[in-house]
Amino acid sequence: MSAFDASLAPLAGGHSGRTFLGEAGGERAVVRLYPPDDPRGAAAPEVDQAALQLVRGLLPVPEVLEVRRADPAAGRPGLLVTSWLPGxxxxxxxxxxxxxxxxxxxxxxxxxxxxxxxxxxxxxxxxxxxxxxxxxxxxxxxxxxxxxxxxxxxxxxxxxxxxxxxxxxxxxxxxxxxxxxxxxxxxxxxxxxxxxxxxxxxxxxxxxxxxxxxxxxxxxxxxxxxxxxxxxxxxxxxxxxxxxxxxxxxxxxxxxxxxxxxxxxxxxxxxxxxxxxxxxxxxxxxxxxxxxxxxxxxxx
Structure with missing residues (x-):
């Protein structure tokens, strides 16, 4: 399974309904789910991870805690778990x-x-x-x-x-x-x-x-x-x-x-x-x- 707590609360502000507040290692974390039919393919969470790595140190972005590809055959969404940021x-x-x-x-x-x-x-x-x-x-x-x-x-x-x-x-x-x-x-x-x-x-x-x-x-x-x-x-x-x-x-x-x-x-x-x-x-x-x-x- 994943390192984050599976009890997730939807985050306000978006229209996709795929971003949630959870917990990882006792700390608040943000979980984004990626449907198996994401137009960017199964690697979409890893692409977002790479974009965050690209700008780290230049812009304030969260730390990636976990990443998992979607599994279309199993109908399992991909996910990206990042640190929670204040503000x-x-x-x-x-x-x-x-x-x-x-x-x-x-x-x-x-x-x-x-x-x-x-x-x-x-x-x-x-x-x-x-x-x-x-x-x-x-x-x-x-x-x-x-x-x-x-x-x-x-x-x-x-x-x-x-x-x-x-x-x-x-x-x-x-x-x-x-x-x-x-x-x-x-x-x-x-x-x-x-x-x-x-x-x-x-x-x-x-x-x-x-x-x-x-x-x-x-x-x-x-x-x-x-x-x-x-x-x-x-x-x-x-x-x-x-x-x-x-x-x-x-x-x-x-x-x-x-x-x-x-x-x-x-x-x-x-x-x-x-x-x-x-x-x-x-x-x-x-x-x-x-x-x-x-x-x-x-x-x-």
Whole structure:
């Protein structure tokens, strides 16, 4: 059996229902289960383990305590057991500071989260691709452009809405092409997947690496600023990111919004399955309707 206590309590904040709080060696631990049909194959837990090892010492990530491959024949899920890290979920911290109107604290928090995105953008990869094995070998992404992605994933949208979104995609692609290098991408880097010290506002944990890949340096920044648009927070994020990676702030923000289109389209295609997909669909429709990557349909 495993070294962790089998009595598991679901962790709040996710939509997969596969992450639990357990115990290993008398200490709290986090257990992530991987279904036998995980699209990355039976080695998915080992791929996540390798990603954590890659960034250890550069970003605050948990220690891997146990890893086990899925056994599709036996119907047994894979698992990854990691140490429990202290801190409060970042999205809850953002909500609290926003409700308090504490712009200075939001700016400091943005500085810490932006530094995480900037650090990732500085970890070079040879080319874009998904991780295929525990050695982080790179596969090939499907040979499909962003326009084709829109047509494939949003076929249920009215044709005029897809056409309007296409008018936004062209300049976005041109902007993305101005940066031709690849880096490590977390690909789900938003405050919900960050742990934060509630007093210092420093990031104490970067969690949930299952979507990590090699990709565009603006991708994580776009994710980080997708829904959290409080001016002070955005200012802190951009100040930290550009101090590490360079670039003019407005241009970098435009690039981050452009890079996030890939994920927004994919999420919008799953509208009705979870709140994030629903919000993404609403946001993407606003982008299409206004022709503005920075459109915001949710009020202040």
């Amino acid at each position: 409060e979920r970042g999205d809850l911290v953002v909500q609290r500071l926003t409700a308090a109107g504490d712009a200075e604290a939001l700016r400091r928090l943005g500085g810490h989260t932006g530094a995480v995105a900037g650090a990732l953008a500085g970890m070079p990869m040879l080319r874009p691709g998904h991780f295929t094995d525990p050695d982080l070998g790179l596969g090939r992404f499907p040979d499909i452009g962003l326009l084709e992605w829109v047509e494939a994933r949003l076929a249920h949208w009215p044709e005029e809405d897809r056409a309007a979104l296409g008018e936004v995609v062209w300049p976005a692609l041109e902007l993305l092409d101005t940066v031709r290098r690849s880096c490590l991408v977390h690909s789900d880097l938003n405050p919900k997947n960050l742990l934060v010290d509630p007093h210092t506002l420093e990031v104490t944990g970067v969690l949930d690496w299952e979507y990590a890949h090699a990709g565009h340096p603006w991708t994580d920044l776009g994710n980080l600023l997708r829904f959290d648009r409080q001016p002070a927070y955005v200012d802190g994020v951009l100040t930290a990111w550009t101090s590490l990676r360079g670039g003019e702030r407005d241009a970098v923000l435009e690039g981050a919004r452009a890079a996030d289109l890939w994920a927004l389209v994919d999420l919008a295609a799953r509208e009705g399955t979870n709140p994030v997909a629903d919000r993404s669909a609403t946001l993407l429709r606003a982008v299409a309707a206004t022709g503005d990557l920075h459109a915001w349909p949710f009020g202040t």
